[in-house]
Amino acid sequence: MLAGPVMAQSAADEDETIVVTGTRMTRGQAFEMARRYTRAVLAVPQADQNARWADPLCIGAIGLRPEVAVPLIDRIEATARDIGARVASGDCAPNVLMMFVQDSDAAFAMFEQKRPDLLQTSTKDQRRTLSQPGWPVRWFYGQVIEGLGGRGASPNASGLAQAPGALMDLPVLNEGALSRINSPAQLSIKGVTILVDVPRVANVSFDALSDYLAFGILSRTRLDAAPDASSIVSLFQVEAQDRPAGMTDLDRAMLKALYNIPVNRSAAVHRNQMASEMVKVIAAVQ
Template sequence: MAALPMLIACGSAIDARAQSSPPSGDEIVVQAELEKAERQVEALTREITRRPRTDKPISKRYSAVCVGVYGLSADFAHVLISRIEENARTLGIHVLGKGCQVNTLVAFTNDSRAEIERLRKAEPWLFETLLDYEYDRILRGNGAAQAWHSTQVKGADGKPFRTEMLPCPPACPPRAAEINDQAFASNISQQLRVDIEGSIVVFDNAHVPGKSIQQLADYASMRLFAPTDDVSNGAPGEMSTILSLFAEDGDAPDGLTAFDRAYLGALYKLPATARGAAIHDATWAAYRQGRYEIAGSSDTD
């Protein structure tokens, strides 16, 4: 029996030596690749994400979509809509059937900026939830595509706020207040979510030639279903995104890339109350799983 403690002690010494052995060359290479990819994913996530308003969660689509296309021939429009609807279903977004009222629009015009100014005057309801800086943000970039969302702040459970007139002394004017009247309240965590109620992407026809329907549909999907900006000078490093479709340098991918799918997948798995910063770690986790833990994955579909 005296030999047993000695065997255990020897085994412990062997384990300690094994654990302290230096990593192999392959392990060092993989670790370096992971660190490089993480930096690139973080940089690209920061570049494309439109920051939510102060103290508001990041917005996304909760209700069903009805996709419509304006300014494109019927055959091409059908293919474009089918691809966008496919992307929506992948994210768990319900798609309405024929005859629905369009709430997700893709338009093709000869002057995208002029079309937005026209819509602002003719259809002001499309812009009523935007602050001035958010409207100005629409017009940034090279004019190839403009995108924005109509949003509504709701309770974390999806219940709209209730409007209530506040009591006031006889001398002061009546005041309306928005009440977050949900079943479960918390003083610890934020009890809000931001719903994308409507989405619009306006393409400028001068920039469309040479782009495939899949490229246009996937680019539109990134802008319609997530609060994103395009990439004007190409993605950082070796990372690629369909949002570089109209970049001045570099070749655009054929469709949604591994990064794009990781970003969208991460966004739609985040809690409804998640702040904008949460998308950074979530995107890297989704990208790492898709690229480094699933054998045989490719950068684009």
């Protein structure tokens, strides 16, 4: 008896219009856009999971004057708090290091030679992309498989960290009423190294660059991401007059969804849930 009204309500919700990145569309269209966006922006899942931070962020910067570094870090930290990530207070050991250099191509070659450990969780394709010359910004991540919410990893955590695919050998838990199969562990970002090529970002606004860096810090983002919607991720791929001034509503909604929805489920299921959450977040502020 309830099927008819429920289905009718669902259809009505699908037809309701909202504005996404300046374009009016139905919720159904917005959901499909959000799904395409997450697939285009998030790095290829490892261990069939998307990754996020469980630990508090501690951000450091090298190569900037204090009067530039402090507001840059402040803006990134404010974004992190707004989307639901944690930020360390007081003195802390940086787990995010932004390095502003004059020749990032040479700097990355040095990292490959002298600090290959920082690239051990990057795939061959990701390393190949990183080694291509000309990037204004490069980022690469350290990650580990650990207990939910960042709680202690299993006894074989070190082995899992070096071989993320091993997560698929872990037992799974059933969430009961939701009937979803979830893992008892999650893939967490543990560190980010960012190389910023100062000459190549010289013509980008402070706010736009800050938000671009924040997005790359808070999610495992494809360096060559090319979403078909207005996004801060496209900052260096569009003409100067088309560059976003900062994060778009779609960008911020994705980060909020990433930190609001449990990540201990398959990447495909997680992206679909994120897309639904993104539509809710965008609609809520209209």
